Amino acid sequence: MRIVFATHNPNKIREVLHLLPKHIDLLSLTDIGCVEEIPETGQTLEENALLKAQYVVRNYGHPCFADDTGLIVDALDGAPGVYSARYAGTNKNADANMAKLLSEMKKKPNRSARFKTVIALFLEGEQQLFTGKVEGEIIHEKKGEQGFGYDPVFKPVNFDKTFAELPLSVKNKIGHRGKAIRKLVDYLKNIDNTTE
Structure with missing residues (x-):
């Protein structure tokens, strides 16, 4: 089956492609x-x-899923949350977002945080939501070159490396988006028209 992932972000597409079964043909917004x-x-x-x-289904007529992810920091009363991508401004600059976050966390003893991803699926008139979370903490400076977004400053619980230092396979296994995508995949596998 063909389904659209409502994103222009190649990093997100790459993460999701690693998790989807081969019989699902994934399209991006660019596609x-x-x-x-x-x-x-x-x-x-x-x-x-x-x-x-909903936008993709209404304007392009394709089955679609979309995600939104937020970094929820306890010491900042849940910020940046729903505004994570635009935390330092509307241009969605990851480095500026991290710089603002680290600045606001300078004197905060509580570093606990979590990522939360919500995926909305519209398929054959049905609507479903899938959620994934991962607990962790905000470190004091950026570490690692992999990943994207806040990955260089987020260290998941029980790991001594940030998401940006961990291989994609590990991030997908323990991470918020990976957990939500696996729930989505399980759902798709149970629909008759997704069988090979």
Whole structure:
């Protein structure tokens, strides 16, 4: 089956491709000719994921799933949360976002945080939500060259390396997006028209 992942982010596509069964043909927004930035005006991760998936179904007619991910930092009362990608401004600059986060965390003794991903699926008139979380902490400086977003400053529980230092296979196994995608894949496997 063909399904659209409502993202322009090649890093997200790469992560998800590692997890999907071979019989699912994954398309990005670029693949379907969607060059516009889909508005994310929701107040929650769930609302934003639903908005993006609905937009693709309504305007392009493809089955679609969309995700929204937030970094939730306890010492910052849950910020940046739903505004994670735009924390330092609307241009979605990861380095600027991390710099702002590290600056605001300078004198915070509580470094606990978690990533949360919500995936919204629209398929054959049905709507489903899948959620994945990973607990961890914000370290004091960036470490690692892999990953994207806040990965260089997030160290998951029970690991001594950041997401940006861990192989993609490990991140997919323990990470928020990997957990949500596996729930999505399990759901797709149980639908008759996804069988080979």
